[in-house]
Amino acid sequence: MRPPVEVCVLMLSLLAPAVLYAMNNMPALQEPLPILGMGMVVLGCILLLLVITVPNRMKVDPLFYVFAEFSFTCVVGLTNALEQDGFISGFMGFYLKMGEPHLSTAYAVMMSYWDGVIHLVLFLTIIRRMFRGKSYRGLGLLWAGSSIAHQIVHIPGVVIGKHGANIRPAFWRNVPFFLAPFWAAASLFSRPREVPVIPADKVSVEQKRGLLSRPVDLLLSVLLLGCMAISVFRGFVVLDCPLDSCFTYIYQYEPYLKDPVSFPRVTMLVYLFYALPLLTVLTYGLTTPGCSWMLDWTIFFAGAVAQAQWCHIGASLHSRTPFTYRVPADKWWPVIGLNVLLAAVPALLALRCHANPAYFMKPVPEGRTNSEKKKKN
Numbered sequence: 561m562r563p564p565v566e567v568c569v570l571m572l573s574l575l576a577p578a579v580l581y582a583m584n585n586m587p588a589l590q591e592p593l594p595i596l597g598m599g600m601v602v603l604g605c606i607l608l609l610l611v612i613t614v615p616n617r618m619k620v621d622p623l624f625y626v627f628a629e630f631s632f633t634c635v636v637g638l639t640n641a642l643e644q645d646g647f648i649s650g651f652m653g654f655y656l657k658m659g660e661p662h663l664s665t666a667y668a669v670m671m672s673y674w675d676g677v678i679h680l681v682l683f684l685t686i687i688r689r690m691f692r693g694k695s696y697r698g699l700g701l702l703w704a705g706s707s708i709a710h711q712i713v714h715i716p717g718v719v720i721g722k723h724g725a726n727i728r729p730a731f732w733r734n735v736p737f738f739l740a741p742f743w744a745a746a747s748l749f750s751r752p753r754e755v756p757v758i759p760a761d762k763v764s765v766e767q768k769r770g771l772l773s774r775p776v777d778l779l780l781s782v783l784l785l786g787c788m789a790i791s792v793f794r795g796f797v798v799l800d801c802p803l804d805s806c807f808t809y810i811y812q813y814e815p816y817l818k819d820p821v822s823f824p825r826v827t828m829l830v831y832l833f834y835a836l837p838l839l840t841v842l843t844y845g846l847t848t849p850g851c852s853w854m855l856d857w858t859i860f861f862a863g864a865v866a867q868a869q870w871c872h873i874g875a876s877l878h879s880r881t882p883f884t885y886r887v888p889a890d891k892w893w894p895v896i897g898l899n900v901l902l903a904a905v906p907a908l909l910a911l912r913c914h915a916n917p918a919y920f921m922k923p924v925p926e927g928r929t930n931s932e933k934k935k936k937n
Contacts, residue, residue: 644663679706
């Protein structure tokens with residue numbers, strides 16, 4: 561009797577520390593090119609084992625191989641985070657020296673924790689649901705948003721930051737990991753959405769209510785406007801805006817924004833140029849009935865912001881960030897509270913949309929509703 565597929569994937573993923581330990585003690589892997597080559601070989605072997613693990617007669621979603629392969633790299637990331645924080649040793653030395661030195665930064669450590677815990681749990685849950693015939697579209701979109709946010713900060717941050725002059729061949733293994741989430745997101749968005757069955761009467765009643773009669777939506781709209789204002793302000797801060805308020809903020813509240821690793825700067829620019837337009841669109845969807853796309857994009861955006869804020873908050877407090885760039889002790893609560901709020905608002909919006917989706921259903925065709933017909937009869 562075969563064990564469940566998700567158990568097989570977990571067992572393969574847990575081989576990562578052993579593989580890293582063996583590679584760390586191989587004299588041949590002390591040069592950049594062999595490290596890249598061996599990494600590709602290991603990932604290829606994992607893919608081959610996955611093909612063998614799944615019964616041939618079973619029809620497998622191609623996304624399974626993406627999720628399963630990424631599960632292995634999640635454990636690699638967790639191993640890196642634990643080693644950088646001093647819990648273990650002897651696993652990542654070779655890779656940090658000749659592979660990707662930037663993985664020792666505070667941002668990369670927090671990114672690795674997120675991968676090794678949140679993404680791994682998501683992958684195993686998705687795979688379990690996949691092979692039991694259950695829907696996993698929402699969880700997949702949550703991961704896609706999180707992973708894309710990770711990649712569009714990680715790769716540019718390395719290139720333009722202080723590690724940009726020390727890029728090794730192993731860095732280019734990030735290219736497929738950059739492209740795969742976009743492909744997965746496109747695939748998931750194109751699949752039919754599982755819409756709950758809601759009576760037309762209820763949809764009609766919900767969509768006739770104005771924003772003032774929906775206090776939760778009104779509050780969320782105000783919070784979204786606040787997030788938009790913060791995104792604009794911090795974007796101006798990292799663009800060296802000469803206003804006194806920007807100068808005061810970066811030196812007295814969030815000096816991490818000027819850390820030479822450039823990850824925080826790229827994060828703020830991503831908020832300014834990508835999150836801000838999406839926040840605008842989501843605010844529109846919250847005030848306009850029938851925007852069914854809100855059910856998907858709120859999940860995607862919640863995953864992206866949660867990942868970005870986890871890394872940003874954690875790195876601004878981490879011991880690997882130089883003391884001068886950490887959040888000052890006397891400004892800890894307002895700065896961290898602001899960043900936690902930025903992470904919470906998209907999550908609350910996604911929960912609201914899925915808890916009561918009637919307002920976002922397609923508008924009821926003109927004519928009498930069932931209740932109106934009954935009254936007339």
